[in-house]
Amino acid sequence: MFYSTEEFSICMTMEYRILGKTREKISIIGLGTWQFGDAWGVKDYNVAKSIIEKAVELGVNFIDTAAVYGRGLSEEFIGKALKELNVRDEVFIATKLPGDFLSYEDVFRATEKCLKRLQVDVIDLMQVHWPPAWHNFPTYEYMRALEKLVDLGKIRYIGVSNFPVEMLESARNCLSKVDIVSNQIRYNVIERDAEKELIPYAEKNNITVLAWSPLAKGAVTGKYTPDNLPEFTDVRRTDPIFHPDNFKEVYRVVEVIKEVAEKYNKTPAQVSLNWLITSSRVVVPIPGAKRPEQVEDNVGAAGWRLSYEDWRRIEEASRNLRITRVVW
Numbered sequence: 001m002f003y004s005t006e007e008f009s010i011c012m013t014m015e016y017r018i019l020g021k022t023r024e025k026i027s028i029i030g031l032g033t034w035q036f037g038d039a040w041g042v043k044d045y046n047v048a049k050s051i052i053e054k055a056v057e058l059g060v061n062f063i064d065t066a067a068v069y070g071r072g073l074s075e076e077f078i079g080k081a082l083k084e085l086n087v088r089d090e091v092f093i094a095t096k097l098p099g100d101f102l103s104y105e106d107v108f109r110a111t112e113k114c115l116k117r118l119q120v121d122v123i124d125l126m127q128v129h130w131p132p133a134w135h136n137f138p139t140y141e142y143m144r145a146l147e148k149l150v151d152l153g154k155i156r157y158i159g160v161s162n163f164p165v166e167m168l169e170s171a172r173n174c175l176s177k178v179d180i181v182s183n184q185i186r187y188n189v190i191e192r193d194a195e196k197e198l199i200p201y202a203e204k205n206n207i208t209v210l211a212w213s214p215l216a217k218g219a220v221t222g223k224y225t226p227d228n229l230p231e232f233t234d235v236r237r238t239d240p241i242f243h244p245d246n247f248k249e250v251y252r253v254v255e256v257i258k259e260v261a262e263k264y265n266k267t268p269a270q271v272s273l274n275w276l277i278t279s280s281r282v283v284v285p286i287p288g289a290k291r292p293e294q295v296e297d298n299v300g301a302a303g304w305r306l307s308y309e310d311w312r313r314i315e316e317a318s319r320n321l322r323i324t325r326v327v328w
C-alpha cells in the first residue's frame, strides 16, 4: 500500500472516496448499469434488481446510469428496484444527459424524464454524457441550464463525461456558483490514455474520475483468451480490444494479471480494478455486472492494495501494448 490511510476510509471491506470537492462519500467501487438494456442484454427486471440488491448489500452506494441506456430502461429498473428495496436514501444516483439533449430547453425536458423514470425528486449527480459534438450548442447554454437545476433543487451536483481538458475547463468557467465534481472517462489497465492529461488535471483540481469500462468490457477478467473470445452478440462486436490481432497483445497483460491474482488469492477482475484505484487517489471504477456474482467479485477489489512491485509489474506489461483502433 503506498497511499497514506488519510486518503481513504475503510468500512468493512468497502472503501469510500470523497466526490470532487463535495463532502459526499462514494464507494470506491461503483455499479455501472449500461448492462440493463439491449447493448449488453440484461432485460429481465428481476436480474437487474438482484444485481442492485447485491451491490447495496455489499456497501456499493454509487450507481451510474444514463438516459440512453436501454433508452430509459436502465433508469426505470433502478428507480423501481430502489423503491422496492427501500434503499433510495442509501444510494447516490448518477445519470447522464446525452450530447444531443443539451439545448437550454432540452436539458430541463430530459431531466424531468430522468426524474420520472428514476422515481425520485432529485438526482444526485447529473452528468453530460458526451460533448454536443455536431449540434454546436454553446457550452454556457447547457451549463447554465444545469446550474439552474441545482438552484431549483432538481439535481445536486454536475459532472461531465468524455470531456477533454479544454472543454472541461470551459465548462467549469461557465458555472458561477458550483463546480464540476467529476469527469467520467474510459480508463482500464489496457486503455490508459486518460493518464496523459485527464487524470493529472483531475488530481490537481480535485475532480473525481469515474472510470468507465474499468474491466475493458471483460477483457481483463481472465475468462477470455485469444481462442475463446466473447460471443459477439453485444457491444463488444465492434470493440477493437476484442479484434483477434489486438486481443493477442491484450492477453500478454492478462497473463501477468492472472499471475499476480494467484499470488494474492484474488481474481483477475479484482486485481485489474485494484490496479486502477492504486494508480490514482481520484479514480473510482464503475464496473458493470450481468449477475450478482460479478458484483460480489468486483467489490472484492476494495479493502486491500497491490504492493508497489506488483503494481509496477502490471504497469510495465501494459505500458508498451501495441494495439490499434484501425482494424478495418
Ligand SMILES: NC(=O)c1ccc[n+]([C@@H]2O[C@H](COP(=O)([O-])OP(=O)(O)OC[C@H]3O[C@@H](n4cnc5c(N)ncnc54)[C@H](OP(=O)(O)O)[C@@H]3O)[C@@H](O)[C@H]2O)c1
Binding pocket: 031, 032, 033, 034, 035, 040, 064, 065, 129, 161, 162, 184, 185, 211, 212, 213, 214, 215, 216, 217, 218, 219, 221, 223, 230, 269, 286, 287, 288, 289, 290, 293, 294, 295, 297, 298
Ligand atoms: N460515460 C460513458 O461514455 C460510458 C461508456 C461505457 C460505459 N460507461 C459506464 O461504465 C460502466 C462499466 O463499463 P462497461 O460496461 O463498458 O464495461 P466493464 O465494466 O469494463 O465490463 C463489464 C462486463 O464485464 C463482465 N464482467 C463484469 N464483472 C465481471 C467479473 N467479476 N468477472 C468476469 N466478468 C465480469 C460482464 O460481461 P460478460 O459477463 O458478458 O463478459 C460485464 O458486462 C457501464 O455500465 C456504464 O455505467 C460509461
